[in-house]
Amino acid sequence: MKIAVLGGDGFCGWPTTLHLSARGHDVVVVDNFSRRAIDEELGAESLTPIRPLAERRAAWEERTGRSIGFAQLDLARDHEGFLDFLVTERPDAVVHFAEQRAAPYSMKSSRHKRYTVDNNVSATHNVLSAVVESELDVHVVHLGTMGVYGYGTAGMKIPEGYLDVEVPGPEGGTAQQILYPSNPGSIYHMTKVLDQTLFAFYAKNDAVRITDLHQGIIWGTSTRETRLDERLVNRFDYDGDYGTVLNRFLVQAAVGHPLTVHGTGGQTRAFIHIQDMVRCVELALLHPPAAGERVKIFNQMTETHRVRDLARLVARLTGAEVELVPNPRQESAENELHVVNDAFLDLGLEPTTLSAGLLLEVEQTAARWAHRADLSRIPARSVWNRSRRPGVPASR
Numbered sequence: 001m002k003i004a005v006l007g008g009d010g011f012c013g014w015p016t017t018l019h020l021s022a023r024g025h026d027v028v029v030v031d032n033f034s035r036r037a038i039d040e041e042l043g044a045e046s047l048t049p050i051r052p053l054a055e056r057r058a059a060w061e062e063r064t065g066r067s068i069g070f071a072q073l074d075l076a077r078d079h080e081g082f083l084d085f086l087v088t089e090r091p092d093a094v095v096h097f098a099e100q101r102a103a104p105y106s107m108k109s110s111r112h113k114r115y116t117v118d119n120n121v122s123a124t125h126n127v128l129s130a131v132v133e134s135e136l137d138v139h140v141v142h143l144g145t146m147g148v149y150g151y152g153t154a155g156m157k158i159p160e161g162y163l164d165v166e167v168p169g170p171e172g173g174t175a176q177q178i179l180y181p182s183n184p185g186s187i188y189h190m191t192k193v194l195d196q197t198l199f200a201f202y203a204k205n206d207a208v209r210i211t212d213l214h215q216g217i218i219w220g221t222s223t224r225e226t227r228l229d230e231r232l233v234n235r236f237d238y239d240g241d242y243g244t245v246l247n248r249f250l251v252q253a254a255v256g257h258p259l260t261v262h263g264t265g266g267q268t269r270a271f272i273h274i275q276d277m278v279r280c281v282e283l284a285l286l287h288p289p290a291a292g293e294r295v296k297i298f299n300q301m302t303e304t305h306r307v308r309d310l311a312r313l314v315a316r317l318t319g320a321e322v323e324l325v326p327n328p329r330q331e332s333a334e335n336e337l338h339v340v341n342d343a344f345l346d347l348g349l350e351p352t353t354l355s356a357g358l359l360l361e362v363e364q365t366a367a368r369w370a371h372r373a374d375l376s377r378i379p380a381r382s383v384w385n386r387s388r389r390p391g392v393p394a395s396r
């Protein structure tokens with residue numbers, strides 16, 4: 001297959017690019033390097049020393065003999081450029097990772113909220129409208145989030161995108177399936193909810209074939225391919241904006257910082273290892289919906305855990321201390337989470353479990369690069385609303 005990976009220089013995009021190339025697909029990266037620019041804005045850096053994309057691509061070619069194409073494009077601003085790209089490259093599929101993906105970053109200020117909405121929604125819409133304009137039958141695979149559902153599930157298992165409902169009517173009720181009601185917890189998560197509506201419209205109106213992957217929190221940083229050569233190393237974020245919870249705990253443990261559990265740590269979230277993520281993306285590419293079918297939605301997660309249980313697990317493995325810090329976010333202090341993930345398991349996904357992979361990740365990445373960590377970047381400083389700013393009473 002010929003596949004364009006939009007956002008192919010990022011945390012999920014880069015390992016996916018390598019995996020798809022290793023599996024024999026012809027891959028072209030599209031990126032505007034916004035993630036590297038945001039590092040500069042925040043004064044933060046990946047724990048791992050990531051190389052410029054040109055060096056990454058050259059190293060891959062040197063190692064495997066396989067080349068990866070590249071086009072520098074800002075998808076949110078350059079619809080024409082992307083249309084030209086599609087018509088020239090004629091990909092069978094695009095994998096769309098090209099969005100601002102950090103919830104804390106999206107909540108930092110009015111400017112960050114507007115950037116996240118403008119960037120994410122415009123990029124998604126430009127991709128869809130360019131696909132239609134190109135008159136090519138391109139399968140659009142999008143990286144969505146479990147966060148579109150919210151995390152309170154009233155005891156039920158969250159289905160893969162669609163909820164069975166009974167609609168009352170004069171002649172008795174009718175059974176229908178609707179998109180699971182959305183309940184985003186940040187501006188970032190809200191953009192993925194807006195994306196869902198764009199997808200539903202383009203699947204219905206233009207018969208665009210679309211798959212939306214509702215992904216949980218990634219843990220781990222390396223895959224079989226990124227481990228092939230140090231120049232292929234993937235990014236590892238641990239700062240208060242982009243670091244995801246378990247990866248943050250691993251780095252905190254490696255540098256002797258107490259594990260920063262927000263609130264009581266009773267938040268239950270869905271998780272998936274990065275190696276399983278790249279496998280899932282290929283499985284989704286190999287099993288597209290038919291033209292005219294509704295958007296195909298997968299829950300891309302393998303386990304659920306409470307934040308405090310993860311902290312205890314990391315503490316047990318490493319001897320780190322656990323600290324309960326005031327929660328900068330507005331979220332339920334405690335929640336249950338049950339999720340259906342049969343679709344990928346049925347397609348052959350064999351999950352990497354936390355119990356099997358965690359120690360390896362601690363040793364191979366967090367401890368190895370701990371000397372590069374900047375401890376001043378660890379605290380989470382982005383607050384969800386004014387009442388959560390330090391020194392402001394919560395009742396305000």
Ligand code: USQ
Nearest residue numbers: 101102103145146147215216217244245260261262267307
């Ligand atoms: N948390 C802590 N301590 C920390 C960092 C986070 O207790 O030091 C807590 C948060 O308060 C939250 C939970 O851990 O309750 C998860 O936070 P996170 O930063 O790991 O994950 P989140 O903000 O939800 O976002 C991440 C990715 C996003 C993806 C999402 C999947 O950045 O791109 O869409 O995970 S999901 O969470 O399933 O929506």
